[in-house]
Amino acid sequence: MKRLLSAKLITGIITALLISSCTLGPDYVKPEIATPEGFKYEQKATDTAQQLLYESWWEIFNDDLLNQLILEAGQGNYELIAAVARVEQARAVARMSRSGFFPSIINEPSAQRRKQSETRAGYDGSTGAVYNFPINVGYELDLFGGIRRGYEAGKAEAEAVEEDYNTIRLILETDLAVNYFALRSLDEEIRIVSRIYDLRQEQLELLKSRLQFGVISQLPVSQAIAELNSTHALLFSLQREHAKIQNAIAVLLGKAPSDLNIAPKPLAGDPPYIPSVVPSSLLTARPDIKRVERQLAAENARIGVAEASFFPRVIISGDAGFSTSHIGSLFDSRSFTWGIGPNIRLPLFEGGRNSANLERAKARYAEVYANYCQSVIRAIGEVEDALVSVDLFKKQADANQLAVQASTRAHEISKKQFDGGLINYLSVLDAERTMLNNLRLNSQLRGQRFISAVNLIKSIGGSWQAR
Known part of the structure; x- marks a missing residue:
């Protein structure tokens, strides 16, 4: 009867504690960040069919080799492989924090031979063996939400690690x-300079x-000899830059530079249209x-944890198992033993540790909040920069095309x-240098226009929809 009353009492205490439990700390609300309604240099759509949403954004350039290279880099x-490992680590840590919702069950069998004290009352100084086969159970009642907040x-x-x-x-x-x-821009520039070099050889x-x-x-x-050698030197310089960029691509792919050889293919045409976005969409896209x-x-x-x-x-702990001095009777019903009861830890005095920890948690939140606001402002600025580059590089290229002609x-x-002896x-040579400079600039501007399109895509988060 006493055992039954004791069990009912413990059960009643646990139930009352669970009912009265609460979750401390503020519930998280995603902060509202004021963003402008639009950008200064927004691109205006000229073809509604171009306003498609791309997840694999690089496909908008319609370049099979680029598609292949990006897929290879992803593997x-x-x-990137290290980042995947960090994601797995973070997920494991989250699962570890979730384990606090469940009881711990531990089995610790032991066998000891022990000599009793000869000076303690009730002990005869004899030597004997003790065999134990206990199962220990522990469960912390999350009365104030510390475990729940820790899991959150x-x-x-x-x-955050996934992002x-x-x-x-x-x-x-x-x-x-x-x-x-x-690299493609340099392919075109090398082609132009090579053509001028051949022309100067003929001249x-x-x-x-x-x-x-x-x-x-x-x-x-x-x-003519001086100009020919100058052009040859320029060609070597461009080839050096070409090789360095191809090596950089190999490194991004996770390959040795000697394992990569990209055939020349001069860049042609115009970059694709990039659909406009509103600044607030950056919060869910970047x-x-x-x-x-x-x-x-x-x-x-x-x-809340602090x-x-x-x-x-409050930790409810209990154990049940077998204990005996004779190995043969270890699992005999008479060797069965058990115990249960709460352990309560009261933080009466911590020397200011808990207060300091709470202050630190609040200050850390304030720091990250400021970082969040700054990241939004920086993102908006990066989009503005990219839009300016897209707009003005196009205008510069149009003007340069007239200069080329x-x-x-x-x-x-x-x-x-x-040839007529008039000049x-x-x-x-002066006219030829001007033509060469304009042709090179034309190639460089075409490359910059494509690069600006990529930077715009990067600045808006890599796609025209939230991931």
Whole structure:
């Protein structure tokens, strides 16, 4: 009867404690960040069919090799592989914090041979063996929500690490695309300079033949030789940059540079249209912003953990098993033993530790909140920069195209006038340099336009919809 009353009493205490339990700390509410209604340099759609939503955003460029390279990078880049491992670690930590919701059950069998004390009452100084086969059970009552808040923090932290992975993935994809279009721009520039080099070789041979017949002096020949070698040096410089960018692409793929060889393919055409977004959409599209927001949720939960440390912890522990001095009777019903009861930890005096920990948790939340606001402002600024580049690089390219046409025409006229003896060869070289510079700039601007499109995609989170 006494055992029955004792069990009922303990059950009643546990039930009362569970009913009166609460969750301390503020419930998390995602902060509202004021964002502008639009951007200064928003692109206006000219074709509604182009306003498609892309998850694999690189496919909008319609380049099969780029698609292949980005898929290879997703599988071979070691930084991304490490980020995946960090995600698995964070998820494991979240599962560890979740284990607090369940009781712990431990089996600790033991066997000892022990000599009794000869000076203690009731002990005869004999030596004997003790065999134990206990099962210990412990369960902490989450009366004030400390365990629940801890799990919230661990879960939010795991989600933040996942967004960190998404950030690394987006940076990898866009870096690869930027390097790819820079490489294609150099392909075009090398083609142009190679063509000019071949042209200057032809001009030099023509001038040498004229020199032999005494039509011209040595001066134009020397000038042509100087320009030919200068063009050759420029070609080597461009080839060096080309090799370095191709090596950078190999590293992004997780390959040795010697294992990658990308055939030349000059960049042509215009970059695709990128649909406009509203600033508020960045909060759900950009993984770096989402990462900080999840960190904010974790820090909010840790305030509850810190507040719960001011209150008692109640752990219900019990054990049941067998204990005997004779191994043969270890599992005999008469060897069965059990015990149950609550353990209460009251934080009467901690020397200010709990108060300091709570202050730290609140200050950490304030810090992450400021980081969150700053990340939003920075994102809006990055989109504005990208939109400015997209707009003004296009205008600059249009103006440069007119310069290419005019300088090409001027070069043709100068050659005819030189052949007719109306001008000296220096005028031809000047016209040729101007044409070459405009052609190179035209190639560079085309590359910059594609790169600006990639940077715009990166700035809006890698897609035109929330991941």
